[in-house]
Structures are given as structure tokens and as C-alpha cells.
Amino acid sequence: MLQAIGLTSTSRPSTPPLVDDLTFEARPGNVTALLGHPGSGKTTALRLMLELEPGRGVTYFRGRPLHRIAHPGREVGVLLGDVPGNPSRTVRNQLRMLCAAAGVPSARADAMLEVVGIAGLRDQRLGSLSLGMERRVALASALLADPCTLLLDEPSAGLSPRERGWLHGLLRGHASLGGAVLFTTSDAKEAARNADRVITIEAGRLIADQDAADFTRTRLRPRVAVRTPHAARLADVLGREARAAQRAVEIVAESGNRLSVYGSNCAEVGEAAFRHGVLVHQLADETGDAGSGSAAVPVPPARTAAGPGAAAEAAAAADPEGAPGFSRQARPRRPDSAVRRVGGPLRPVRYELLRVFGTATPVLTAALVVVASVLTALALARAGHTPQNRLLAAWPELLPLPPAALGAGLLGALAFGEEYRYPALAADRGTVPRRMGLLAAKLGVCAALALLLGALAVAADAAALAFVFDGGPLRAPARWFSPAASWAGLLIGCAWAGVLASGVFRSATAGLAAVLAVPVMVVPLVRRVLEGSSAYPVTGLAPRLRGLTWVQWLPEADRVLLGALRVMAQPVGTALVLSLTVLLCAYGFTGLRSRVRW
Template sequence: MLQAIGLTSKPRSAAPPLVDDLTLEARPGQVTALLGEPGSGKTTALRLMLELEPGRGVTYFRGRPLHRIPHPGREVGVVLGDVPGNPARTVRNQLRMLCAAAGVPASRADTMLEVVGIGGLRDQRLGSLSLGMERRVALASALLGDPCTLLLDEPGAGLSPRERGWLHSLLRGHASLGGAVLFTTSDAKEAARSADRVVSIEAGRLLADQEAVEFARTRLRPRVAVRTPHAARLADVLGREARAAQRAVEIVEESGSRLSVYGSNCAEVGEAAFRHGVLVHQLADETGDAGAASSVPRARAAAGSAAAAGGASENGDGRAEGRGGPDRSGRGPRPASVVRRLSGPLRPWRYELLRVFGTATPVLTALLVAAVSVVTALVLARAGQTPQGRLLAAWPELLPLPPAALGAGLLGALAFGEEYRYPALAADRGTVPRRMGLLTAKLGISAALALLIGALVVAGDAAALALVFDSGPLRTPAEWLTPAASWAGLLIGCAWAGVLASGVFRSATAGLAAVVAVPVVVVPLVRKALEGSSAYPTTGLGPRLRGLSWVQWPPEADRLLVGALRVMAQPVGTALVLSLMVLLCAYGFTGLRSRVRW
């Protein structure tokens, strides 16, 4: 059961709050509609329930507020707006990534695709889906964790009658298994047709809380929908018979061939049409609203039996109402939209791998970097006078960073930047929840990608130089360990700078800009600070450290240690270390602190 008590949004300047002391409940086994005009506070009320909006009040999901539920996605499924996913990601990859976030088997993704009826679209890109298919993907994401409660914001908006029928059947099936469903709508007919209970709000305040039958009886007007090629003639007939029988009947012409008759029934209208020989194409009882666009003969009409045509009972928009639940036998992980403010994926390494390789971005970036590096290396070799290390790295003196470092920084910046642009863990475009496990996974995988790009670049440049110049520019190095450590440190440092900067500034562009700022801004400052010779040399540091350690490493490791320290002592290395320390502190202050607002 969902119980929302005293929900009040943060007051606005010179205006009342969007939601003001709203109390409602959604009972298990029932579908509840939250009805209100656009701007009445329906979406804000849902966000207050999910602790995504500052304000007062409390919402209990089976007796517990959301921030005290260990795994909220297994308690609440949410659909807020469109699918928050990268348009280039496939439907299956999106759901598999969410499975890793929820800590459930990846096979649940395929199961839920079958449940919502889009198993054949598993390899379609999210950006190529229609609105109806997007809504199905969102529902599959919301149902992954087999939640008890469903919260949906305008789920039927923009859908065709057929898609709305399928949607409401799915919600009815969830409720029939003991779940609670709460959805918002601005269509009174949809609320009366699809819900068991209707909660009406206006200006953020509770207006009425009624059973759907009572709501339809008191708030909506029953009518008879008639389609006929002789609408004017039938309206005249019904008006004359109503005046003769002294009955209060209102006839509204909604289009050239459709009439809405209020105060009568199908039997009376059908008999009148039969007696006067009027052809009728449709005759159906509907639950209408308070009026229609244009009116004609308003009269008092009477009429008779089902003579003329199709008297199938339909709902308000002219389509037959169907009920029935889906097969929910294998629902799995947690929804894309519900996450605790301090939570993250339960399986961060698998989640991050699926996120990175869910699109072609890493492969395309690596290929582009390799191509640019090969061309740059060939140009540098032809010009001559370039050290072999810079030649293999394709790093001209004029560039602040080599292409491989920029590529590593870009992939690192996308680690959090892509999540802010296409959030998978955030509830509706909010802050991406982060914790140390997720940060460790992003740092580890970005470092591995950086090393792979670096190895690919060096191998590609060496092969191209050997092929074009017959190994002329290349010589066997006397020592390769220190340059290799320097190269790896540069790439990993750029990748980590991109990860941390994108997490702090919430943008991939800002993350890449921070990577470029290290050699452009920080390195000159470090150079000025390190000008002049050191008064105390560090010779013999390796043996002294080996003597202090508990584990005795071989003397050959001294060269690696000294090489790493020498790299850190260089301006670029020092600038990277300082930048990473600052970014890590900023990330800790902005990303890992508590965000619970209640």
C-alpha cells in the first residue's frame, strides 16, 4: 500500500506551493488515478513521493519511506517521462544495464521484453522507437524489479487508443496480482474507464477521493454515441420525439457524422432511427464529459430499441474496453527510475562494462585515435628531429597532449557525463547516485581502456613507421620500462581526470576540458614552482624504500620505482597528480555527501 501524508512542495516566491497538504493512498489490488488539469501538481506530487522534490510530508510504501528501503527498485517501479537512455543503445542493452544496476540476472531483460510484447525489438536503438514502443520499454524497466507499487506519470499521453488499451490492461494485471498502481492523468474519461479509484486534485489540493463508479456517476455524464451519414436528420427526429414525449434530452453534433445524445440510451435512439429509416453505423453507450465543442438541436428526445446498428459498449473515445493481465511470471531487476539518493548499481563492475560497451563509442574512439596517431607519426617521422618516444606516441611539441591521451580523457569524461545526459540510475533527469563501488568501477575500467588505447597507438605507429620507412626512424631502446611507465601514467591520469571532472561538473564536455586544462593551465604553473635545482637530491631512494618495506622486492624493481617517481617529478606528472587530488576532493564533497532532503 502507498500512503502519502501531508505532501507539501517547497513554497514559491509570491505564489502558493504546487502541492499543498495533499494526503492520499493507493491500495493493493487496485488501480488509482490521480486526476487533475495540467499544472495542478500531479507530477510534483509523484516527485515528492519519490523524495526527488524538496518539501514536507512523508510517503510510506508498505509502511516504510523510500529512503529506508534497502532496494527501492524492488518495491517501487516508476515511469517519469521518456526512456532515460542513450539513443544509440539497443533496447536489450539498456535493460541488461539496468539488470546489473539492480543486481539481478541479465536474462530478466529478455523476459520483460516478452512480457511487454516487444521481444522482436530487442536489437532496435532507443532513438528509433515510436512513442508507444518507448512507453513499453519504460514499463519494462519499471517492472524489472517485480515491484509491489507502480507510479506512472501520464502513461497514456500521446498514445493511440489501442496502445492505451494495452497499457491499462497491463496495469490491471499488475493490480490483480496484489500490486498497487497509481497513475496521473488529465483525462477524466480515462480515469473513470481505467481506474478503480479516482483522486481529484486542483491547485495542488485534494478535491475528491471517490470510487470510479461514483466518480463517473457524479462527475461525468453518460451519453449515447451515434455515427450516421444523416446526422442532421436523426438529430431533428430525436428532437421532435423528445418534445412530443416531454423528455429532457440534449443532442450535440460533434462532427459531420457523429452525434452525442445526453439523457437517453441506446435502445431509445436505435428504435427512433429504425422507425424513421435512418441508417446508423455506430450506436454505443459512453461516459462523456461535461460538454462538447459545438451543439445543435438541443431538445428533449426519446427513442427505442437496437434496430439500426452496432450497439457494442465502448468507453469514452469510441473503443471497446478490454481488461486482462499480462503474464508476469519472470519479472526481474529494478526500474530505471527509482534509486535511493545515496545508492548505486548493486553490481557496479558489470554495470559499467555494459554501459561502456552498450554503444560503439569506445570502438569508434579507439579507431579514430589510432588513425590520427598513425598520420601524425608519419608526418613527424618525415620531418625528422623528433625523439623516438614522442614519435611512437604521435605527440608533437605543439600539442598539449597526444591523441591517445585525449581519447582516454574523452572515454573517462563519458563515464559520468553520459549518465547525466542519458541517466540510467537517476530518477527522472536527477543527480546520478554515486558511491565508492561505482567510482572504483569507473576508474578501473577507464584505466583499462586507456592502456588498451595506448598499446594500440604504439603498436599501430610502430607498424606504420616500419612499413613506410623500413624501420628507419626506430631504434631499439636501451631502456623501455621507464618510458612505458610514463606513457601508462599519462594515459591513466588523463582518463581519471575525465572521470572525476565529469562527476564533479556533471558534463562530459567539462570533463574533457579539465583533461586539456592540465597541460595548458596547470603545467605552466608547476614549471614555475619547480624552477631551479633541488637542494636535496633523491638519489638512493629506491634502496631506502626497499629497506623500509615488509616485502623485499628484487633490485630490478628499483628502476621501475625510480622511473615512476621521476615521471611524477616532471611538470606534467606533478600537474596530473595535483589535478587528480583536487578533483577527488571535489568529487567527495559534491558526489558522496548525503542528499536526503526529508
């Protein structure tokens, strides 16, 4: 049972809320349509239910709000928007990544590709798929964890009649096993044809909550669809017989040789055509819309109008199992799924690794960083007067950060920013679930990538300098540990700043901007603060700390501690520590604020 109670979006000054005190329910075993014109608040209502939109109200999924469900992705399957994922990711990699997020085996991805009929496209990139194939990928993503509830925003928009029939056949199969299905639509005929219950909203408020039969009877008009090569003659015959019997019959001339007859039935139309010898190719009962345009057929008093060819559309959509890729055996099993779960602390790490290496972004970033670093190092060596540490790092005085640090920050910014752009975790309390496990996985993976990127850049710089200048600018370092620790700290700090900033500001661009803000804005402020003499000298701090602890550490640990303190005492190190502290607090604050519900 899905229950939405008092959903109200946050309104702007002088404008009403997009959703205003909306209350309804979607029952298990039923397909429910949320009907409304474009701009009526359907998508906003779904986002409020998923806690993606600020506002008031609460939604219960089988008696629990979303933030009280341990694994929301296993309870709710979501289709929001037209973008199923990063266009450069393959279909199979996208689903395997989502399997790791939902905690189900990777083999489930191949099974769902069979369900939606695109197993042959598993190695195709998402950006090369048609709209219908993209919608199938999105449905496979929603069904991966075999959820009880499906929330779908305009799932049939832009699809052909045959694909619509396949789609609604799949949704009907899920509901027949006890699941709850809620989809939004702006087509009243689609809602009446495919839903068990229709909820109509207008300007964000509930207008009607009806069974499909009541909705059809009160909001739509039944009609008889006729296809004949003698449409004008049949219209004249039906009009004369209606006048003779004093019955109100409306005849609508459709495109080509089709007629829609309102106020009659198949038996009456068929008998009239037989009596007058009119050849009929099609005769079927349909559900029409609430009104039509006007293109007169001169048969008074019956009025005629030109409208869409719904007869052909209904006939094509009436056979969902004839659509390509439909599988009767592979439908979802049941609400309380028997799909094996894959848990444990490594689940978010597995998801993050699949997310990172599912595209060519890390490889391209590394290649660009290495090329830029080598060119910068060669230019610095030719100019001369550059310390060896900065020469190997390719960090001239004019640049705020070396190329490797910028690359680490970019990879960190993409860690969260890509998920906000392509909402892979829409059901898990928003596009990015506020869980420490996922944050720790992102920080750990980004730190490892940053260190690897830094090592590649230094090795490439050293090799290029040795090859071009025959080792002239390089010499064996007397003390390498402190510069290496500083280099590692700079790379990890930039990567973490990108991760946290993109998580706070919900944008990869904002994450990269936060990385650049550290040397450009924060470092000058720190330098002003550190201009005075320090009241707490670092000398002798390690022995004092050793004396305060019960456990005695090795003497070599003193050098590690002093090296870390010296790095933090530098303006860049202090600025990074301050920035990371602020971003971590902001990330925690936004996570706590998102849990507050009215």
C-alpha cells in the same frame, strides 16, 4: 503502500514552487492516476518521489524512503521521459544491461520482451523503433526486476487507442497481483476509465483525492454515444421528446454520423429511435468530459457541440487483450518477487561492461584515436627534432594532450554522462546511484580501456613509422619502464578525470572539458608553484620509506616507487593528481548532499 508526504520543490526567487506541499498515497492492488494539466507539476512530483529533484518532503515505499532501500530498482519500476536508452543500442542489449544493474539473470530480458510483445524486435536498435514500441521497451525496463511499485510519467502519451488499452491492461494485471501503480495523465477520461483512484493537482497543489466512481460522478459527465446514418433526425426526435417530458437533455453532434446525448440513458434513446423508425448502428454508455465546444444542432432547448470522437476510442480501448503482443501468462508475478537475484561484487562490473560494449562507441573511439595518432606521429617524424617518447605517443608540443589521452578522457566522460542523458538507473537513487561499487567498476573498466587504447596507439604509431621510414626515427629504448609508467599514468588519469567530472557535473561534455582543463589551466598554475626549489628532494626517499615499514619489500620496488614519484613531480602529473583529488571530493560531496532530506 506508496506514501508521498509534503513534497515541495525548490522554488526560484519570485516564482512559486512547481510542487507545493503535496501529500497523497497509492495503495497496493490499485491503479492510481495523478491527474493535472500540462505544467501542473506531475512530472516534478514523480522526480521528487525518486529523489531526482531538489526539494523537501519524503516518499515511503512500503514504509521506507528510497535512499534506505538496498536495491531500489527491485522495489520501484520507473518510466520517465520518452527516451528509453541510447539510440544505437539494441533492445536486447539495453534490457540485459538493466538486468545487470538490477541484479537479475540476463534471461529475464527475453522473458520481458515476451511480456510486452516485442520479442521479434530484440535485435532492433532503439533509435529505429516507433513511439509505441519505445513505450513497450520502457515498460519492459520498469518490470525487469518484478518491482512492487510502478511510477509512470504519461505512459500513454502519443499512443493509439489500441496500444493504450494494452498498456492499461498490463498495469491492471500488475495491480491485481498486489502491486501499486501510479501513472500521470492530463486526460480526465483516461484517469476515470483506467484508475481505481484519481488524485487531481493544480499548480503543484492537491485539488482532490477521489475514488474513480466519485471522480466520474463529480468531475465528468455520463453520456450515451449513438452512431446512426440519420443523426439530424434522431437529434430532432430526442429534442422534441425531452421538451415534451420537460427533461434537461443536451445533444452533442460529433464528427460524421455520431451523437453524444447527455442527461439520458441507453434505454430511453433506444426506445425513442425504435418508436420513430430511426436506424441505430451503435448505442453505448460512456463517460464524457466536463464541457464541450459548440456546434449547434437546431433542437432547442437542447444544445449541441462538436467534440472528439470518443466513442470509437472507448470501444477500441475496451479490449486490451485483443491488442497485439498481450500475454496473459507472462504478467508480473507478485510484489514480493520470486525472481532469482544475481548479486556479488562483480554485479556493477557486469553492468559496466554491458554498458560499454553495448554500442559501437569504444570501437569507433579507438579507430579514430589510432588514425589521428598515426597521422600525428608521421607528421612529427617528418618534421624531425621530436623525442622518441613523444613521437610514439603522437604528442606534439602544440597539443595539450595526445589523441590517446583525449580518447581515454572521452570514454571516461561517457561512463556517467550517457546515464544522465539516457537515465538507465532512474530508480536507483537518481540516474546515477552514489555507490562505491559502481564508481569502482567504472574507474576500473575505464582504466583498462585507457591502457588498451594507449597500447593500440603506440603499437600503431611504431608500425607506421617503421613502415614509412624503414625504422629510421626509432631506436631501442635503454630505459623503458619510466616512460611506460608515465604513459599509463597519463591515460588512466585522463580517464578517471572524465569519469569523476561527468558524475559531478552530470554531463559527458563537462567531463571531457574537465580533461582538457588539466593541461590548459591546471598545468600552468602547477608550473608556477614548482618554479622554486623543492625542500623535500626525492633522492633517498625510497630507503627512508622502507625503514619506516615493518615489512621489507623487494629492491625492485624502489624503482617503481621512484618512477611514480617522478611522474607525480612533473607538472602534468601533479596537475592530474590535484584534479582527481578535487573531483573525487566534489563527487563525494554531491553524493552526501543528495542524501539530505527535509
